[in-house]
Amino acid sequence: MSHRCSRNFWDRREFLFKSGGGISGLAVAYLLNRDNLLAAVPGSSDPCAAPAVGANPYAPKAPHFKPRATAVISLFMGGGWSQVDTFDPKPALSKYAGQPIDGKVKGDVIVRQGYPGPLMPSPFTFKKYGQSGIEVSEIFPHLSQHVDEIAFLRSVYGRSNDHVQGTYEMQTGQINLGFPSVGSWVTYGLGSTASSLPAYVVMTDSRGGPLGGPNDWSAGFMPAAFQGTLFRSTGDPIVDLKPQAGLTPEDQRARLDALAKLNEIDMQKFPGNSELSARISSYELAYRMQGCAPSAIDTTTESEATKKLYGLDNKTTEQFGRQCLMARRLVEHGVRFVQVFAGGVGNQNTDTWDAHGDLNTNHRQHAAETDLPTVGLLTDLKARGLLDNTLVVMHSEFGRMPISQRGVGRDHNPGTQTVLMFGAGIKGGQTIGASDEFGYKAEEQPVSYHDLHATMLHLLGLDHTKLTYRFNGRDMRLTDVYGTPIPQIVG
Amino acid sequence: MASAFDDPADVKNDLENRFLWRFRPQRLDAEIVRDSMLAVGGNINLALGGEPIFPNIPEDILAGQYRGKWENTPEGPAAWRRGVYVYQRRSLPYPMFDTFDHPDLNATAGARNVSTVPTQALTLLNNPFVLSQAKWLADRVRREASDPYSQVDAAYRIALARGATETEIGIGIDLIKKQSLESFTHVVLNLDEFLYMR
Numbered sequence: 001m002s003h004r005c006s007r008n009f010w011d012r013r014e015f016l017f018k019s020g021g022g023i024s025g026l027a028v029a030y031l032l033n034r035d036n037l038l039a040a041v042p043g044s045s046d047p048c049a050a051p052a053v054g055a056n057p058y059a060p061k062a063p064h065f066k067p068r069a070t071a072v073i074s075l076f077m078g079g080g081w082s083q084v085d086t087f088d089p090k091p092a093l094s095k096y097a098g099q100p101i102d103g104k105v106k107g108d109v110i111v112r113q114g115y116p117g118p119l120m121p122s123p124f125t126f127k128k129y130g131q132s133g134i135e136v137s138e139i140f141p142h143l144s145q146h147v148d149e150i151a152f153l154r155s156v157y158g159r160s161n162d163h164v165q166g167t168y169e170m171q172t173g174q175i176n177l178g179f180p181s182v183g184s185w186v187t188y189g190l191g192s193t194a195s196s197l198p199a200y201v202v203m204t205d206s207r208g209g210p211l212g213g214p215n216d217w218s219a220g221f222m223p224a225a226f227q228g229t230l231f232r233s234t235g236d237p238i239v240d241l242k243p244q245a246g247l248t249p250e251d252q253r254a255r256l257d258a259l260a261k262l263n264e265i266d267m268q269k270f271p272g273n274s275e276l277s278a279r280i281s282s283y284e285l286a287y288r289m290q291g292c293a294p295s296a297i298d299t300t301t302e303s304e305a306t307k308k309l310y311g312l313d314n315k316t317t318e319q320f321g322r323q324c325l326m327a328r329r330l331v332e333h334g335v336r337f338v339q340v341f342a343g344g345v346g347n348q349n350t351d352t353w354d355a356h357g358d359l360n361t362n363h364r365q366h367a368a369e370t371d372l373p374t375v376g377l378l379t380d381l382k383a384r385g386l387l388d389n390t391l392v393v394m395h396s397e398f399g400r401m402p403i404s405q406r407g408v409g410r411d412h413n414p415g416t417q418t419v420l421m422f423g424a425g426i427k428g429g430q431t432i433g434a435s436d437e438f439g440y441k442a443e444e445q446p447v448s449y450h451d452l453h454a455t456m457l458h459l460l461g462l463d464h465t466k467l468t469y470r471f472n473g474r475d476m477r478l479t480d481v482y483g484t485p486i487p488q489i490v491g
Numbered sequence: 492m493a494s495a496f497d498d499p500a501d502v503k504n505d506l507e508n509r510f511l512w513r514f515r516p517q518r519l520d521a522e523i524v525r526d527s528m529l530a531v532g533g534n535i536n537l538a539l540g541g542e543p544i545f546p547n548i549p550e551d552i553l554a555g556q557y558r559g560k561w562e563n564t565p566e567g568p569a570a571w572r573r574g575v576y577v578y579q580r581r582s583l584p585y586p587m588f589d590t591f592d593h594p595d596l597n598a599t600a601g602a603r604n605v606s607t608v609p610t611q612a613l614t615l616l617n618n619p620f621v622l623s624q625a626k627w628l629a630d631r632v633r634r635e636a637s638d639p640y641s642q643v644d645a646a647y648r649i650a651l652a653r654g655a656t657e658t659e660i661g662i663g664i665d666l667i668k669k670q671s672l673e674s675f676t677h678v679v680l681n682l683d684e685f686l687y688m689r
Binding site for chain 1: 502656684
């Protein structure tokens with residue numbers, strides 16, 4: 001899988017030869033596909049249907065073994081959601097309410113911001129749901145109805161109690177900057193079947209991007225082709241997607257045709273150079289993206305029932321619901337990896353799950369925003385037959401402390417968080433691992449972020465030890481030298 | 492030019508140039524793509540030293556930023572300085588540079604990647620900076636030549652440092668007649684020959 005020398009990236013494709021012998025092959029392929037391309041002009045009935053022409057950086061690649069899923073939707077609950085107030089009930093917090101945690105757990109208790117208080121019971125009540133009887137907090141009235149379709153990983157631990165480092169670790173496996181994100185690895189390993197869209201799409205909260213910024217979906221040391229493409233929630237989804245004002249598709253086509261003709265003359269001076277031919281294809285993909293991207297995420301064509309399913313009719317759920325619905329549409333169009341961020345750092349304590357202050361209000365609000373849309377996504381994927389081959393992961397950068405901060409909030413805690421996984425044929429109604437008596441640290445079957453990543457790759461048919469990229473003289477891996485797929489998920 | 496050393500026997504023996512019998516065309520680095528456009532548009536500001544510049548980033552991207560400054564430098568000579576003077580912000584790489592494989596600002600890079608991705612094409616097709624430099628190039632061409640035939644040739648001489656062939660002139664005239672000289676100079680800024688050193 002590894003590309004030994006990144007500067008020769010395109011040479012390895014030997015695309016010209018495979019497509020029928022040099023320049024003439026490309027020219028023929030180009031001409032044969034002209035009609036399809038013209039059918040893909042922005043505004044025509046299905047601008048996304050045109051097949052890819054020539055070299056495509058996202059050309060589908062075979063997995064290592066038979067995959068359980070072919071697409072991933074990652075729902076990132078920015079800010080750090082509290083396990084003990086959502087999916088990991090801890091009666092001990094009520095039993096020992098008001099008592100210090102010191103002495104009850106091993107080692108020093110480290111908080112991020114400070115003002116540590118005593119053990120604080122959850123302000124929310126938990127009840128058992130479904131056949132499995134998994135307990136869920138009252139703030140998820142919709143998700144709780146579907147516990148039998150969801151796996152709850154109750155012992156996922158990270159290495160940093162800082163938002164940015166925690167986010168990097170969840171996104172790239174490393175707390176340091178500069179490493180490729182999970183979506184980059186997946187796209188590098190599998191390519192994409194979307195011929196008119198980027199392979200890896202990112203959507204951020206309109207209240208602000210996540211802490212860490214574009215590094216959260218960067219390709220790190222890999223070629224830029226594998227970085228996430230940020231689809232903005234307002235205006236054009238991609239920077240520079242829209243042709244200049246007043247330029248008709250026909251006018252633009254004429255420019256592209258002139259460009260292709262002039263470039264083909266130039267290519268004859270460099271027979272066998274696949275990088276130059278790849279440029280011609282990249283223009284065609286760009287042209288198709290102009291038509292396809294806006295329609296792929298256009299939720300106005302959905303039925304009223306579907307919009308309601310995702311909560312588009314309600315101000316609280318509308319934003320995350322729209323992101324989830326867009327994620328489903330993108331997966332339907334063949335996009336490989338969709339990364340959704342819920343919670344944005346406009347005002348960190350209120351706009352994200354970062355409940356240093358009033359946890360009761362904060363978590364009620366963010367659960368209300370995400371609960372119904374997540375169920376909408378689950379239900380809709382299932383109804384469309386997409387759930388079995390789509391992996392949905394719902395997680396945060398870390399969990400929160402079982403002790404209070406200033407009496408009403410909770411500080412950061414990378415010791416344990418609960419991660420939800422569904423789809424991809426994953427057995428629902430199961431809890432995996434367990435945190436300690438207070439929900440402070442992962443205790444039974446601790447799952448590292450590397451383990452989580454190894455599991456995600458495995459479900460996609462990729463062996464995390466074999467998916468490597470040569471950088472600085474080393475075959476780099478998403479999981480470094482660590483990681484074990486979770487048996488209850490991949491078994 | 493590498494083509495001066497072309498030998499049919501070499502082409503036959505090593506079409507892909509695996510044994511490096513000729514110079515491999517090298518795509519210009521991100522900063523140089525921008526600098527070259529400024530240069531052929533007649534606008535490049537070669538002043539040395541001083542404060543960094545903040546080339547235009549769309550407002551809705553800036554609005555999503557948590558902290559740190561990026562005040563777009565108004566389009567004009569102040570903004571037309573060379574790419575080395577573009578402010579380097581770790582959390583917000585200038586999108587045009589990012590698209591053209593500017594290394595990640597948070598890690599060391601032994602060499603730059605060279606990728607060929609559709610977002611580069613989108614930038615070169617639709618980015619307002621590129622379109623405005625195409626207009627400047629057209630103005631410059633108009634000052635040198637008045638009929639489409641010599642305009643195509645002049646555009647090639649300015650942008651590619653060589654005259655255009657009859658075939659190229661034919662394709663150029665077609666587009667100028669169908670649309671405008673600005674359309675043609677826009678195409679010129681997208682040419683492989685413009686974007687690659689060879």
